[in-house]
Amino acid sequence: MAISDLLGGFADAITPVNLLFALLGVLLGTAVGVLPGIGPAMTVALLLPATYVLEPTSALIMFAGIYYGGMYGGSTTSILLNTPGESASIMTALEGNKMAKAGRGSAALATAAIGSFVAGTIATLLLALVAPTLVEVAINVTTADYFALAVLAFVAVASVLGSSPLRGLAALCLGLYLGLVGTDVLSGQERFTLGIPQLSDGIDVVVVAVALFAVGEALYVASRLRKGSVQVIDHKGSWMTREDLRRSWKPWLRGTAFGFPFGVMPAGGAEIPTFLSYATEKKLTKHPEEFGHGAIEGVAGPEAANNASAAGVLVPLLTLGIPTSATAAIILAAFQGYGIQPGPTLLTTEGPLVWALIASLFIGNAMLLVLNLPLVGLWVKLLRIPRPYLYAGILTFASLGSFAVNADPLDLVILLALGLLGFAMRRFGWPVAPAVIGLILGPIAETNLRRALAISDGDLSVLVDSWFSRVVLGLALLALVGPVVLRAVRGRRPTPAEVQREQEEDREVQRAAGTGDWGASS
């Protein structure tokens, strides 16, 4: 029963030591998430080593804090600075910054923080309710079905993330290749190890994730370093009024309703639901004249959607062992690091651990609500770290994390090589997430495929034997062909990226008028 399991999880999570780890995770996650240029995926990848030395329960509890803290930190930055660091924060920044300019920055921060809490709590509750049901389904999932799920995740991630499906596929191929390097689990044969003994264990997922996200980003930023600073909005003054609250609570709930399902979907992400939430609030509001000039609904809805989708991502991860975002892939790597094999049986075999994780998501969420608003001043101070020190520091922690895995300098050379790959991918507009997901999910897909075919004696029809796999493979086909067909049939609707571009153009105009956001030289 879910409730008693969840209560058991709380019992594990609410020990003084574990609460301390949750607090530590929340603070670390927010602090790193606030820093410019560091998204949730990089936050989680960089802080992964910090959890290595702990026993699995404490480590995962700390990880839950880091995960939600990283999300919070990102949106705090985007409201404070009007620089949407991640695509999911674009919508929040849109109205949030206008509110700030109208002197209501504190209210924008407050509605975002409380909305995140509300959405995070409801979505985590949904996760707790949905998970056991899904697990009952997942128990009957065959190896062929599981292979189909992996294919769906591949296709969805490759075609949805990134500028074009082909570039997503290219990134996926790189990830799949990296996943092949090492010793084949089923036959014990070495593959593509180039005769280097250290490679026979495969390339460590942590090294790849840190390389692609942290080192690649540092190199890319170094190659095109921005000069100048942005204005911090005034976050003093009154928090929410009763009127603000009255206007916010419905958008919070609606945003949650958009965000959670998209988070559950493979590659659903947070970008589309935040966009949908914004559009809905704009349509439903009683104050349409305020949209574009700082409508509180336009902050409350998207921010709730953003956080709800973050919880939704955990559903396929914890029930099926399928990561649907880069951050989820790194969390999966963390599970593997503790010797926990992810898969449909995760909740059954590691039940108490998973429930402790879910319970600490609740706890972390509550901690964030209490801590975040009073600490805004502190987070702003972090933004004053000069970029040279920031990126040198990122490389320092990348070195720490990768070296700590095996204490082998060769790992650091591989880290740099893959970092250069990440650098190139960023230049070409190849998305990084499919590579990480390919690396993690590739071996899982292969193992399941071969087990399925071994059972059927090589008969390929086993792959479409069950209804489940037929539906899933059908969806995968749809995800691959769908976007192409849709584009051909009915043209395009504006994407969040375009809305952001309009905003950029706004900024261009401002810059031309001499009131630029980046403080261009006179």
Add this chain to the structure above:
Amino acid sequence: MSVVVVGYVPNPRGRAALEHAVLEAHRRDALLVVVNSSRGDALVDEEFLRGDQLRALHDELSASGLRTEVRQPVRGRDVAEELSAVCTETGAELLVIGLKKRSAVGKLLMGSAAQRILLDVDCPVLGVKSSPREA
């Protein structure tokens, strides 16, 4: 026409420097050049004026009745280099800077910007700690 240059930051010591500089510019009937520079190497620089703060500075300067000019260079150089560059360029006859009160440890840890300015700049430098009304 003679030129008075002042380094300005939005804090008490910057205000003190500005007030002294306005007095000096009146006394010398000089052009007042206000320099508010940023290294521009961090995402947030709260000492860099923009928006309302910048407008308030402009209002204040026009109210002083002086001929004034505000410069906000962002070129990755520190304040000492920027000020000395402006002084050289304008042939300034006086530079006004605000001084921070520093502890012994503070002096040990950080290279003093004021000291670098004194060594770099060719023109006379007026260092002030508080506003002329308090003096």
Add this chain to the structure above:
Amino acid sequence: MNEAEESVASETPAAQRPRGFSGELVGAVLLAALGVYLLVDAGAIAIPGSSNTVGPRFFPYAVGGLSVATGALLALRVLRGDRGPADDGEDVDPDAPTDWRAVAVISVAFVAHALLINVVGWPLAVALMFAAVATTLQGRLTPQAAVRPFLVGLTVGCVVWIIFVKALDVALPGGIVLEFLTSWF
């Protein structure tokens, strides 16, 4: 990373840069080459005799084939003028010319620090790397400009080392001096 379909790409600021040779072509060709390598080398993977179904070669063949196809298609696309929008970020200036010197210095500094770890210990190796990276990003490479980054890096390195090694028991060589100084812990 989240730009719209490629039809839009031609209108993005990224595409306004000169339409010459694109590095992405190299990337696409290398991906295809990787695919060929996978296809060829997969044939060399030993198959245990008993295996009568899909063995360890199948998946490499599949990935290899996919890589060749993707690489070739992407190369065609790039040749026809399609450019991926370069990644955006808070600290990225999309209009800036690529600073290859910074990339080179960081790469060299990182490899050097990897090789130095077991010689001088992690804190000192990382401090040197930190100093090189920060000094480069500051835009001036003089010895004086490197002093402060080095001190900052050394402080960060030592503090992190003490936390991770003494409090968390992570294996990380500290170098003779630091290990001697902290041996009483």
